[in-house]
Structure formats: structure tokens, C-alpha cells
Amino acid sequence: MKVWIDQELCTGDGLCEEICADVFVLAEDGLSYVKQGGTVLNTPGGQAQMATVTADLEATVAEAVDECPGECIFVVAT
Secondary structure, three states: OEEEEOOOOOOOOOHHHHHOOOOEEEOOOOOEEEEEOOEEOOOOOHHHOOEEOOHHHHHHHHHHHHHOOOOOEEEEOO
16 A cells, blocks of 8 residues: 655644554644655655555555545555
């Protein structure tokens, strides 16, 4: 699976990072982004910046999607 965050919908609560810090990060601008291999995918962010989720993290990413108050995390099946 791949995952991305729509920063226009992000409420900046940081629950995604709290649930799965391997994939999500709350940046200095107060918005969440995905990251891959330690690199924050924030240029430009949004759908243009999808992170590949390893199989061992898929359930945790799904939990972050379910818990996100802004409903801004999107998963793309691969």
C-alpha cells in the first residue's frame, strides 16, 4: 500500500505520528506529512508525495487512518 496526507484537511493533532511514527511526522508548520526511510515527503506534499508502507506497518497505518480527526490520510492499494 501507499499512503499520503492532504495537508488542506489536516488538523495538526499529530495522532498519526503518535500511532505510527515510522510513517507519519508532524512538521514545524503544524501539519502532518508522510515519510519514507526517514525522509519527510513535504515538497510539495499532498498526493504528489506518497510513501510506500511495508507489510509490517499496514495495520498500524490503517489504525492511524481510522483515528485521524481530519480524515486527511489516504491509502492507495498497490
